[in-house]
Amino acid sequence: MKIAFIGGGNMASALIAGLAGKLTAGANIHVVDPNADALERLRTQYGVTTASASDAAVSAADVIVLAVKPQSMREVAAQLLPLIDAARQPLIVSIAAGIRSADLSRWLGGYGAIVRCMPNTPALIGMGITGMAATDGVSAQQKQAADDILRAVGPTVWLDDEAQIDAVTAISGSGPAYVFYFIEAMQQAAAELGLSDQQGTQLALATFAGAAQLATQSSEPVALLRERVTSKGGTTYAAVTSMEDSGVKAAIVKGAKAAAARGKELGDELGAAS
Numbered sequence: 001m002k003i004a005f006i007g008g009g010n011m012a013s014a015l016i017a018g019l020a021g022k023l024t025a026g027a028n029i030h031v032v033d034p035n036a037d038a039l040e041r042l043r044t045q046y047g048v049t050t051a052s053a054s055d056a057a058v059s060a061a062d063v064i065v066l067a068v069k070p071q072s073m074r075e076v077a078a079q080l081l082p083l084i085d086a087a088r089q090p091l092i093v094s095i096a097a098g099i100r101s102a103d104l105s106r107w108l109g110g111y112g113a114i115v116r117c118m119p120n121t122p123a124l125i126g127m128g129i130t131g132m133a134a135t136d137g138v139s140a141q142q143k144q145a146a147d148d149i150l151r152a153v154g155p156t157v158w159l160d161d162e163a164q165i166d167a168v169t170a171i172s173g174s175g176p177a178y179v180f181y182f183i184e185a186m187q188q189a190a191a192e193l194g195l196s197d198q199q200g201t202q203l204a205l206a207t208f209a210g211a212a213q214l215a216t217q218s219s220e221p222v223a224l225l226r227e228r229v230t231s232k233g234g235t236t237y238a239a240v241t242s243m244e245d246s247g248v249k250a251a252i253v254k255g256a257k258a259a260a261a262r263g264k265e266l267g268d269e270l271g272a273a274s
């Protein structure tokens with residue numbers, strides 16, 4: 001399978017790390033990005049081919065992954081339009097937050113074979129997760145190809161309704177940042193309680209990894225696992241009560257909803273701008 005990436009930034013690099021040499025040889029992956037340094041790094045690390053602008057190798061691809069910022073998608077679609085071989089109908093996979101398939105299709109002259117998806121950066125170590133939605137013009141074979149690509153970096157979750165991608169973005173697309181934010185808070189607390197940076201980081205990271213694995217492997221609800229840590233009148237009770245009093249859970253729910261709303265707003269703004 002020949003795959004072309006338009007945009008070779010953070011998320012494309014994470015996907016390429018999982019794909020190259022696994023699903024397909026690095027030489028079958030072509031990356032287009034204006035940044036020479038980013039392209040040099042991708043060539044050296046994964047053996048991909050590169051170009052500073054869309055070229056014949058993009059036309060020859062079976063799958064074209066659009067991995068540029070949402071604000072660049074319309075311009076990228078215009079650059080891509082003359083290069084798409086309508087007879088071959090390559091699959092277009094968009095990972096951009098907010099951008100709806102209907103708008104992308106319109107920018108590509110009514111193109112039908114589009115899968116919209118929302119991966120996340122743990123893809124870099126093969127531990128991503130991706131929400132996906134296909135348009136009606138996507139063949140079963142193309143849907144399988146999109147699934148193969150994203151499954152190379154973690155599980156995939158297919159959605160019946162593309163609008164749910166904004167919710168996926170709010171939970172797993174942006175989610176790694178919330179987890180890092182919580183880890184940063186744990187690191188700060190460790191330092192303020194007198195532990196060294198190295199100790200605080202080791203304790204916080206192992207606690208996150210252990211708790212996430214325990215929750216993944218357990219058949220019991222996460223709330224019950226939390227209760228098991230929480231002895232009556234003990235330290236955890238003091239911590240969780242203080243966090244509840246500070247509205248931590250409500251703030252996290254509100255934050256995730258803000259991410260979903262921003263996804264929808266991006267779609268409205270950038271789609272309406274066409």
Ligand SMILES: NC(=O)C1=CN([C@@H]2O[C@H](COP(=O)(O)OP(=O)(O)OC[C@H]3O[C@@H](n4cnc5c(N)ncnc54)[C@H](OP(=O)(O)O)[C@@H]3O)[C@@H](O)[C@H]2O)C=CC1
Pocket residue numbers: 006007008009010011012032033034035038067068069070072075076079095096097118119120121173174
């Ligand atoms: N980062 C994440 O965790 C996730 C991101 N996404 C989505 O992935 C997309 C990319 O995000 P991310 O990787 O973080 O962004 P980056 O800014 O890291 O990468 C985008 C890259 O595309 C380049 N670019 C801009 N215009 C063009 C063009 N016309 N042709 C080719 N390349 C171009 C940019 O160059 P320059 O910098 O010079 O403009 C940049 O190197 C976004 O739409 C985002 O919503 C989805 C899931 C998770």
Ligand SMILES: O=C(O)[C@@H]1CCC=N1
Pocket residue numbers: 097169173174
């Ligand atoms: O912050 C963003 O807009 C992108 C989409 C999900 C993660 N990063």
